[in-house]
Amino acid sequence: MAELELLPIPTRILTNKDDIVEAIVEFAGPYIGPEDIVCVAESVVAITQGEFTRPEDLKVSWQAKFLNRFIHPDGSMASVYGMQAAMDKEGEWKMMFAFFCGAVAKVFKKSGVFYQMARTASLTDDVTGTMPPFDKCIVYGPKQPHAVADAIMKATGAYGACVADVNDLKRAAILGHSRGLKPQQIAQILIDNPFGNDSQMTPIVVIKNYASVSKRRV
Amino acid sequence: MYIYTLIDTLVWIACIIAIIYIAYRIFAWRQGNEEIVIMVKRRTPFVVEDISFDQVVLSTDIPFVNRGKQYGTIMDMFPRHLLPQEQFDNVRIQSWLTDAKAERHDGYWEALVYKQRQGSTIRLRIVMTANSGNIRKDLVGFPDMPIDIYHQVVGREAYRISKTRITLTAEELEVAMRK
Numbered sequence: 099m100a101e102l103e104l105l106p107i108p109t110r111i112l113t114n115k116d117d118i119v120e121a122i123v124e125f126a127g128p129y130i131g132p133e134d135i136v137c138v139a140e141s142v143v144a145i146t147q148g149e150f151t152r153p154e155d156l157k158v159s160w161q162a163k164f165l166n167r168f169i170h171p172d173g174s175m176a177s178v179y180g181m182q183a184a185m186d187k188e189g190e191w192k193m194m195f196a197f198f199c200g201a202v203a204k205v206f207k208k209s210g211v212f213y214q215m216a217r218t219a220s221l222t223d224d225v226t227g228t229m230p231p232f233d234k235c236i237v238y239g240p241k242q243p244h245a246v247a248d249a250i251m252k253a254t255g256a257y258g259a260c261v262a263d264v265n266d267l268k269r270a271a272i273l274g275h276s277r278g279l280k281p282q283q284i285a286q287i288l289i290d291n292p293f294g295n296d297s298q299m300t301p302i303v304v305i306k307n308y309a310s311v312s313k314r315r316v
Numbered sequence: 317m318y319i320y321t322l323i324d325t326l327v328w329i330a331c332i333i334a335i336i337y338i339a340y341r342i343f344a345w346r347q348g349n350e351e352i353v354i355m356v357k358r359r360t361p362f363v364v365e366d367i368s369f370d371q372v373v374l375s376t377d378i379p380f381v382n383r384g385k386q387y388g389t390i391m392d393m394f395p396r397h398l399l400p401q402e403q404f405d406n407v408r409i410q411s412w413l414t415d416a417k418a419e420r421h422d423g424y425w426e427a428l429v430y431k432q433r434q435g436s437t438i439r440l441r442i443v444m445t446a447n448s449g450n451i452r453k454d455l456v457g458f459p460d461m462p463i464d465i466y467h468q469v470v471g472r473e474a475y476r477i478s479k480t481r482i483t484l485t486a487e488e489l490e491v492a493m494r495k
Binding site: 153154158163164166167171176177178179224225226230231233234 | 344386387391426427473
């Protein structure tokens with residue numbers, strides 16, 4: 099009886115000169131079957147889309163200097179450059195507004211409001227967030243992750259595809275997925291971070307036999 | 317009458333903004349920033365790692381630590397040796413460094429976050445190649461050579477690029493070569 103199996107796929111370093119769908123077909127194509135789900139790390143999708151910047155290229159605003167002081171040091175927004183990068187996408191005043199809403203919500207013991215309102219803030223990885231040579235860059239979230247997942251599914255003939263944001267802190271989120279998939283279930287499958295966030299160079303993970311196992315569970 | 321009310325209101329607004337600004341500055345001052353310090357006084361003496369007839373590889377370990385109140389990210393780090401040809405022209409020199417706890421062999425510094433009181437060790441390597449083909453002969457008369465370690469660090473504030481100097485002295489080279 100087929101069981102779920104996570105198969106990390108090694109690749110070369112993918113850059114903004116690569117097409118993520120073509121890269122997946124090239125590196126993971128032979129391992130993907132019609133029962134499988136193809137998962138790809140969101141930061142690599144963003145890099146192939148050119149969604150990154152260097153801190154040296156950012157002009158830091160007073161809003162970024164002000165807000166970053168109030169963010170927990172583990173967060174990407176704790177640095178002025180991470181904050182400014184997100185502000186460049188979302189807008190300085192929108193981020194300020196989101197922050198104050200978040201602060202007010204915290205008084206009423208509701209957390210996460212800032213990141214819900216300023217979505218870029220939650221998807222941006224500060225320097226060190228990805229592997230070399232992009233460790234010196236700030237990487238945004240990917241553009242149109244659902245469309246990317248659909249394109250991967252069509253190109254590979256897989257059961258489904260998703261763009262996942264997973265880290266070693268046991269946090270997993272599905273940013274985009276092809277139709278019919280249950281994002282929370284897939285996030286749970288990926289919770290142990292089979293991608294690796296350091297230099298493992300495995301930005302693609304194939305969840306083998308997903309279709310048959312999920313049918314059996316139903 | 318209205319003009320006095322308006323001035324009064326503006327003064328109040330200015331005072332509130334000033335108080336908020338001062339409170340923020342005090343908060344930022346208390347919060348502090350990173351303080352990555354390269355501890356050159358605690359570096360190990362240069363040792364010969366490898367030697368051939370025409371080339372010698374020397375290395376030294378230099379600890380560093382984040383003494384600041386905030387996380388510090390070393391975005392980049394590289395050495396710059398300073399030995400002009402006018403001063404000494406017998407050898408060709410290359411220098412590179414790596415994190416001794418996660419050695420790389422490409423001279424690339426992988427950006428890494430260091431929490432408060434956390435640090436690591438820089439392993440600095442100097443490769444000297446003899447122009448004449450005989451390294452021992454060509455190193456006779458080698459002067460003191462400063463080496464600047466450039467590092468780009470970011471914490472809560474804007475990044476800074478600093479340099480810290482160590483010196484490979486003639487005496488230190490002589491002792492290393494003798495061993």
